[in-house]
Amino acid sequence: MFLLAYSLSAGHFLLGFSTTPALWRILESLFMSDSILSTDKISLVYTDGARSTHALREVSIQIPNKRFVGIMGPSGSGKSSLLYILSGLKRPTSGDVVLDNYRFGAHSDLDLIDLRRQRFGFVFQQPYLLVWQTAMENVLMGAPTLDAEARRKAQGYFEQLGITEMADKLPSQLSGGEKQRVCVARAMMNDPDVIFADEPTASLDHANGHLVVDLLSAYRERGTVVVVTHDPEMLQGADSVLLMRDGESLGWREPSEVLNAAGPSKTVAL
Numbered sequence: 001m002f003l004l005a006y007s008l009s010a011g012h013f014l015l016g017f018s019t020t021p022a023l024w025r026i027l028e029s030l031f032m033s034d035s036i037l038s039t040d041k042i043s044l045v046y047t048d049g050a051r052s053t054h055a056l057r058e059v060s061i062q063i064p065n066k067r068f069v070g071i072m073g074p075s076g077s078g079k080s081s082l083l084y085i086l087s088g089l090k091r092p093t094s095g096d097v098v099l100d101n102y103r104f105g106a107h108s109d110l111d112l113i114d115l116r117r118q119r120f121g122f123v124f125q126q127p128y129l130l131v132w133q134t135a136m137e138n139v140l141m142g143a144p145t146l147d148a149e150a151r152r153k154a155q156g157y158f159e160q161l162g163i164t165e166m167a168d169k170l171p172s173q174l175s176g177g178e179k180q181r182v183c184v185a186r187a188m189m190n191d192p193d194v195i196f197a198d199e200p201t202a203s204l205d206h207a208n209g210h211l212v213v214d215l216l217s218a219y220r221e222r223g224t225v226v227v228v229t230h231d232p233e234m235l236q237g238a239d240s241v242l243l244m245r246d247g248e249s250l251g252w253r254e255p256s257e258v259l260n261a262a263g264p265s266k267t268v269a270l
């Protein structure tokens, strides 16, 4: 599909037509039709006594397969809520999520736990590790079965992530950046179709933040990566960025557009 879109745009260029928004919309829909996850008018309302908060308002989006996409927006715009609903960690108040042909709404909570275990990986803002287990043991927790093959694979990730010498250390002996790399390795152990990351670089310095995002972005060869972040610079290598505001989707943007919108303060002005 991507090739078709590419060849269409190449032909468009060669014929010297002016770029029309309509053509780009067609190309975008072609590109986006190769999606793995989609939402159909999802809304999420938190009710706390007499007070209701609309965290999401009829969000309909498609997440393309084997791409690295970002979700950006101000604090409170619904980014985490959207990520949790996309990953089946939270149920929407209305609307539904579809993974391939699997409708979340038609399945029980136990089914969704199975789905997450088999097909999704997670990286959170804080690197949650079991404190009494070594880095290697923590990574092995993400393996579907604990065998020699899983151990080999985990060792491979430690090498790839540059933390080989950390394998036998406890989390308390690791820096924040090392802990987050351990979390990335754990998220990849079940070869997930989608990795979800919620502000994975927020508690890291710039260099470690880039390292973690680079590792996540490389996973797009094997699966889809969805990263929520405040920092547009972290998404410069992304294929596309979804902007959120007040619980609504403002649509997809090029990473460079998001950076330009952010200006020197690195905070997106929406």
Ligand SMILES: Nc1ncnc2c1ncn2[C@@H]1O[C@H](COP(=O)(O)OP(=O)(O)O)[C@@H](O)[C@H]1O
Binding pocket: 046, 047, 048, 053, 054, 055, 073, 074, 075, 076, 077, 078, 079, 080, 081, 082
């Ligand atoms: N557990 C909750 N109970 C009530 N309101 C919540 C809860 N979680 C989030 N919210 C509200 O929902 C809105 C969206 O929150 P969230 O998805 O966390 O946004 P973001 O990740 O973009 O900061 C915010 O107004 C937030 O205060």
Ligand SMILES: [Mg+2]
Binding pocket: 079, 080, 081
């Ligand atoms: Mg959040």
